């Protein structure tokens with residue numbers, strides 16, 4: 160079996176401010192779980208690099224890059240914390256952490272494309288999928304996954320890259336970056352209506368990119384059964400039709416039933432099953448090339464177990480039972496109508 164890589168760097172812990180849910184403790188919980196369970200020892204460490212301004216400019220405006228750098232360097236008085244929007248802080252270490260976060264996903268993507276490893280999980284922060292080409296928002300400074308996708312296309316010669324985003328929030332930044340780009344398929348499942356507001360099924364791309372943005376807006380209360388229907392009935396056939404050469408995953412774990420920020424009921428086994436489906440797609444379509452990048456997930460125990468569940472699929476391990484994996488037995492919401500709408504919008508009419 161090809162090696163499974165991981166990216167981590169202590170610099171990722173330098174971005175933080177007390178009381179904020181997007182905290183360094185998130186990564187510490189994951190790392191300590193992976194160490195204790197012995198999984199980290201079965202993976203190959205991929206050293207992150209620092210993304211350069213030229214890397215970031217594949218997606219972001221020079222004004223945004225300069226604003227994040229200058230705000231972090233100047234800091235906010237008296238605590239050193241400055242806010243780019245009501246949710247999104249920077250501290251003096253944030254710019255360096257953000258460069259290495261984006262650079263971590265770039266390094267993992269290069270290692271996979273070079274055949275040094277087969278797949279990877281990037282344990283990076285700050286997260287990225289809300290960062291638009293011109294705006295940092297929603298805890299995100301630079302869009303790590305979008306920068307890696309643009310790098311793979313523009314510098315590594317790939318023709319098609321698919322991004323699957325199972326964070327509970329819509330990845331508005333990633334959608335914006337590629338909305339008219341026919342070479343990137345963006346598929347998002349998310350709670351709707353919910354922060355940041357978009358992600359309706361009728362948002363399908365524009366111009367040459369028409370049809371390559373796929374939004375699955377799901378009502379609150381969806382659990383494993385509803386999520387697996389969305390992935391089997393919509394995500395899987397559309398990714399297969401697109402024939403990507405690389406699969407990137409915006410891996411947020413805030414749809415977990417234990418998560419404090421959202422109202423979905425996905426359990427750890429649900430993440431394992433979604434990740435199994437994505438791995439099978441990568442094996443079928445991309446020579447197994449799949450790179451996960453951490454986005455959200457704010458219950459530290461659920462986060463660690465759910466990341467581990469994804470890594471277990473890459474390593475070929477069985478699902479590891481946790482104490483959080485019993486999904487609720489109450490019936491979930493009916494998603495027939497929204498799935499039918501998404502299928503109609505994307506020409507999947509036989510499901």
Ligand SMILES: [Zn+2]
Pocket residue numbers: 326327328411413454455456
């Ligand atoms: Zn999220």
